[in-house]
Every structure is written in C-alpha cells, then in structure tokens.
Amino acid sequence: MISVMILGNCCIINHLYDLKKQILLIRMYLGPFSSKPEILMDSVIHQKRLIDYKIRKQVLSFPSCFQIQTINCCNGHCLMCPKQQKTEDTGEVMSKTLFLKILKEIVEENISHTLIHFYLQNEPFMDHDILQKIRLTKELSKNKIHIELVTNGTFLSEKVIKELRDITIDIFVISVDAYTKITYEKIRRGLDFSLVLNNINNLIKQDYRGNIYIGFVEQKDNFAEQQEFKKYWRNVARRSKKNIYPYITQLSNRSGDLNFFDRITIKNNYVKQIHTKFMHKLIPCSVPFLDFNILANGDVILCCNDYYKKTILGNVSSSSIKEIWNSPKYNHIRHLLINQKFHSLPVCKNCSHFSYS
Ligand code: SF4
Numbered sequence: 001m002i003s004v005m006i007l008g009n010c011c012i013i014n015h016l017y018d019l020k021k022q023i024l025l026i027r028m029y030l031g032p033f034s035s036k037p038e039i040l041m042d043s044v045i046h047q048k049r050l051i052d053y054k055i056r057k058q059v060l061s062f063p064s065c066f067q068i069q070t071i072n073c074c075n076g077h078c079l080m081c082p083k084q085q086k087t088e089d090t091g092e093v094m095s096k097t098l099f100l101k102i103l104k105e106i107v108e109e110n111i112s113h114t115l116i117h118f119y120l121q122n123e124p125f126m127d128h129d130i131l132q133k134i135r136l137t138k139e140l141s142k143n144k145i146h147i148e149l150v151t152n153g154t155f156l157s158e159k160v161i162k163e164l165r166d167i168t169i170d171i172f173v174i175s176v177d178a179y180t181k182i183t184y185e186k187i188r189r190g191l192d193f194s195l196v197l198n199n200i201n202n203l204i205k206q207d208y209r210g211n212i213y214i215g216f217v218e219q220k221d222n223f224a225e226q227q228e229f230k231k232y233w234r235n236v237a238r239r240s241k242k243n244i245y246p247y248i249t250q251l252s253n254r255s256g257d258l259n260f261f262d263r264i265t266i267k268n269n270y271v272k273q274i275h276t277k278f279m280h281k282l283i284p285c286s287v288p289f290l291d292f293n294i295l296a297n298g299d300v301i302l303c304c305n306d307y308y309k310k311t312i313l314g315n316v317s318s319s320s321i322k323e324i325w326n327s328p329k330y331n332h333i334r335h336l337l338i339n340q341k342f343h344s345l346p347v348c349k350n351c352s353h354f355s356y357s
C-alpha cells in the first residue's frame with residue numbers, strides 16, 4: 001500500500017515537472033513567437049499531446065504539426081546544414097496531385113491548432129508555386145491552419161513581395177545568421193548578403209502585414225556578433241514600426257548528419273548544456289508525437305533532422321497520413337523514445353538535442 005502511494009506521488013510529481021518543462025521549452029523555443037497568442041497556443045496544445053501520451057499511453061489519431069517539402073532543392077551551401085554536403089538534392093517537385101491529396105486529408109481532419117511548415121531540408125521559394133499552395137491551404141481550411149515558412153531570403157523578389165501582401169504567413173523566418181558580410185559569407189556560403197538585406201528592406205517597405213523573424217543560428221563564427229545583430233534588427237523594427245524580431249536558435253547536429261558540428265558548435269553554451277544534461281532525462285523528444293514530415297516524393301521521415309533518410313515510415317502516395325501515423329512501426333518508435341531508448345533508433349542515437357551519451 002505504501003509503495004503504491006509513493007509511486008502515485010512520484011507520477012504526480014513527474015507530471016508536474018513535465019508541465020514545467022513544457023512551459024520552459026515553449027519559452028526557449030518560441031522566444032518572440034510568444035508575442036502571437038494563437039501561435040503560442042498551438043505550441044501549448046502540441047506539447048500537451050506528449051503529456052497525454054505519457055499519462056494515457058495513447059497518441060492522438062492524427063498529427064497536428066506538418067513539415068512539407070514541396071521541392072527537394074536549395075541554392076545555399078550553409079556551414080551548419082547537411083544540405084551543403086549535397087545529400088540527395090534531386091530538384092524533385094512534389095506533384096500537384098500529391099500535394100492536394102495531403103492537403104485534403106489534413107483539412108478534412110479539421111484538427112484545431114494545426115501548423116504546417118512549408119519547408120523541409122530545402123529553400124521553399126525555389127518552388128515557384130509555393131505561395132499558391134499556401135493560399136490554397138488558407139482558403140480550404142478557412143484560415144484555421146497556421147503556416148510557418150523559413151527562407152534564406154534570396155528569392156524575395158519584388159514580384160514575390162507583392163504577392164505576399166495578400167497572404168498571412170503566421171511565422172515567417174528569414175535566415176541571416178550574421179551581422180557582418182564577412183561572417184555571413186563564412187556561414188551562409190553561396191548566398192548573397194547584400195541581396196538578402198535588400199530583399200528584407202523591400203519587404204518591410206512594401207507593407208507586408210505579418211510578423212517577420214530574422215533568424216540567427218548561434219555558432220562559433222557568429223557568436224561575437226549576436227548582440228549587434230539583435231540591436232540592429234530591433235532598431236529596424238523601431239524605425240519602421242513593423243513587427244520584426246531577431247530570432248536566435250541553437251545549433252543542432254541534425255541527428256548526427258552534420259559533419260562539421262564539433263568544429264562549429266559553442267561548447268560552453270549554458271542553456272544547451274542544461275537542456276542536454278538534465279531536461280532530456282525528464283522528458284523524451286516530442287517529435288514523433290507531434291510532427292509529420294513529408295518529402296517531395298511522398299516519403300515520410302521520422303524527423304526533419306534526418307538528412308540521410310535513415311528512417312522512412314511510409315509514403316503518402318500509397319497510404320493515408322492516418323495509416324502511417326498510426327502504424328505499428330511509428331508506435332514502436334514512440335514506445336522506444338518514451339522509454340528513453342534513444343540508442344535503439346538509428347536517427348536519434350546521435351542527436352545533439354537529446355543525446356544520452
Ligand atoms: S540552411 Fe537552408 S539555405 Fe542553407 S543549405 Fe540548408 S536548407 Fe539551404
């Protein structure tokens with residue numbers, strides 16, 4: 001009897017701790033996004049799913065967070081991205097039929113707080129129809145689905161910027177990663193600093209209505225510029241009276257797929273150390289409980305960090321999203337992760353976010 005009570009209390013304490021951890025994670029990862037209440041609510045709901053799984057041992061029957069690669073291509077060779085190792089950059093564009101099938105399935109489920117990231121290991125604006133796809137998503141879902149887009153900013157031409165005036169992208173991140181041109185060229189190799197800054201300035205001038213997040217992945221080469229970077233973009237926001245936010249994120253080793261990780265990561269990062277050493281021991285990775293990642297050819301990968309496609313869970317051309325999401329293979333992975341058996345999973349065993357070594 002005593003041991004049952006102790007066990008019960010431990011569970012309650014664990015769940016309370018989970019909740020604290022969820023809030024911390026939300027604050028850590030969302031940063032400026034918390035200024036948008038509906039996006040913050042998306043995240044709260046998504047994280048709640050993980051807690052539900054821990055309590056009820058049951059995953060909800062449909063994902064609420066999607067990453068869709070509409071084109072398998074990128075024009076950059078960034079230092080902190082396995083894409084520069086040219087992992088299968090095939091240029092394949094997702095067929096319209098497949099895109100519509102996916103969208104129809106998501107819209108029909110009508111899950112509240114659904115978020116679609118219209119990028120996955122690519123530069124989304126290399127797909128010339130990307131804005132049309134976003135517009136269609138908003139129309140079919142009656143604006144219920146939220147959209148996130150991360151771009152390197154190269155293709156934000158005047159024509160694209162004009163089109164953007166009629167579209168709401170809920171989270172629009174333009175990656176810059178540097179305050180100076182020298183650092184930019186070291187990190188964002190093959191891309192043009194002046195062009196990107198010019199495009200952002202045009203976007204600001206052209207009355208784009210949504211929030212703009214200027215991305216900065218913290219690493220050795222840009223660490224010293226971080227404060228200047230933040231100051232610069234805050235000043236731009238103040239001067240233009242627009243919602244522009246510097247958005248700092250941590251470097252990932254992309255499930256071990258990034259060759260240069262040890263050379264470019266900041267080892268003495270306090271937040272990262274705490275996160276890696278303690279937090280992941282309390283709660284496992286949330287990705288397989290929330291996210292559904294679809295490549296241009298329809299293959300579903302477990303994690304957006306899996307650049308070498310170590311774990312493919314099915315293909316949405318021949319199966320429905322629901323079938324894949326609820327498959328024994330997916331559930332087995334969830335079971336391993338929730339029990340912290342990261343080492344049994346080829347994708348996760350070397351992941352820097354949740355490494356157990
Ligand atoms: S970080 Fe983005 S822009 Fe750079 S290589 Fe990777 S996918 Fe391309």
Ligand code: SF4
Binds near residue numbers: 302
């Ligand atoms: S633990 Fe696995 S699923 Fe989670 S982020 Fe790392 S590689 Fe992805």
